[in-house]
Amino acid sequence: MKGLDNLFALLDSASPSDVPFTDEIAIFTAATDAFCKANTNCTIAESLERLASVTERAKAKGLRVRGYVSVVVVCPYTGRVDYKKVKDVSRALLDMGCYEVSLGDTVGAGSPWDIRSMLETVMSGAGALPATQLAGHFHDTYGTGVPNILAALELGLRTFDASVAGLGGCPYSPGATGNVATEDVLYALQGSGYKTPGNLDALAEVGxxxxxxxxxxxxxRAGKAILARMAKEEVALVKERERDGGAAERVTGADVDVAMRRREENIVKERERDGGAAEKV
Known part of the structure; x- marks a missing residue:
């Protein structure tokens, strides 16, 4: 409860005219006791009991609560997960007041077939959960993050967690990489005809x-490809302006590598501000 108390103190200290620090919190549990004990030092049942109290207090403060269930496909300690357990835990989070539950393939070992099977179990039968209250959180350890999102889209999910440049990981899941890269997700969705917010080139630069x-x-992968394309375009533009006898020089791979390194250095230096002024490159 200490973290929640600290958040409440911050919210209470803000001026009524200030933009709130946040309007929601996230709570975490897992689909296996083994992972739950490793992550939060308690069983699933104990975690749900604690989280119910946290949720009640947060909602009384006017905060929304989002739930997360880890290891919905494979647990690094016990192996394959019972999807009925995923359903039961997710239902418990919704019943205690979460507006949405994010289902995490924390190990990143799930295939599209696994994701479909898990979601079909969670979204059917007694106590079925609606797709509108579910989100996907797929790590990309085996390169299946984007295919898993596309599989979940077919079953009606429309909310997915992602991280720029694929940042992240999990200390309790040895070998797991970060969440699926936001750039890769946007590239795949845009190519599949979905409307997405944001500028993909700008996002790649941030990554x-x-x-x-x-x-x-x-x-x-998409981010690196976009940066390479942008670097090549920059080199071509420079060489076009440096014509010798009216003929533009041919752009080489080495030129692109140099341009990419220069671009990354420039971006870093622009962000390393000293006293509010960006360092000049």
Whole structure:
């Protein structure tokens, strides 16, 4: 409860004219006791009891509550998960007042077939959960994050968690990579005819910047391809302006590599502000 108390103190300290720090909180449990104990040091039943109290207090404060269920396909400690358990835990979260439950393939081992089977169990029979109150949270360890989203879309889900450049992971799930990259998701959805918000090129630039700032590899396939295309376009434009005898120079792979490195360096330096002024590149 300490975290919730700290949030309430922050909200209470704000001026009525200020934009609220947040209007919702997230609560977490899992589909296996083993993962729940590793993550929150309690069983599923104990976690639900605690979360019911947290949810009640948060809603009384006017906050929305979003629930998360980890390891809905495979648990790193016990293996394949019983989808009926996923359904029961998700139903408990909705019943206690969550407006939505995000179903997490935390290990990232699920295939589209697994996701369909899990969702069909959760969304059918007694106590079925509606697609409008479910979200997908698919890690991309085995490269199935985007295919799993497309499979869930076919069953009616319309909300999915993603992370720019594929950031993230899970300390209690050895080997798991981050959540599916936002750039990859948007590229796939736009190519499939779905309307999506945001500028994909700008998002790819953000992914390149944050990866450089953190000193980690950019895990977005679409993001890296977009950055390479943008770098090539920049090189071509420069060489077109540096004509010798009216003929533009041919763009080489080395030119693109140099342009990409320069682009990433420029983005990083622009964001490293000192006293509010961006460093000049």
């Amino acid at each position: 390149g910047w944050i990866s450089g700032m953190l000193g980690r590899r950019n895990e977005s």
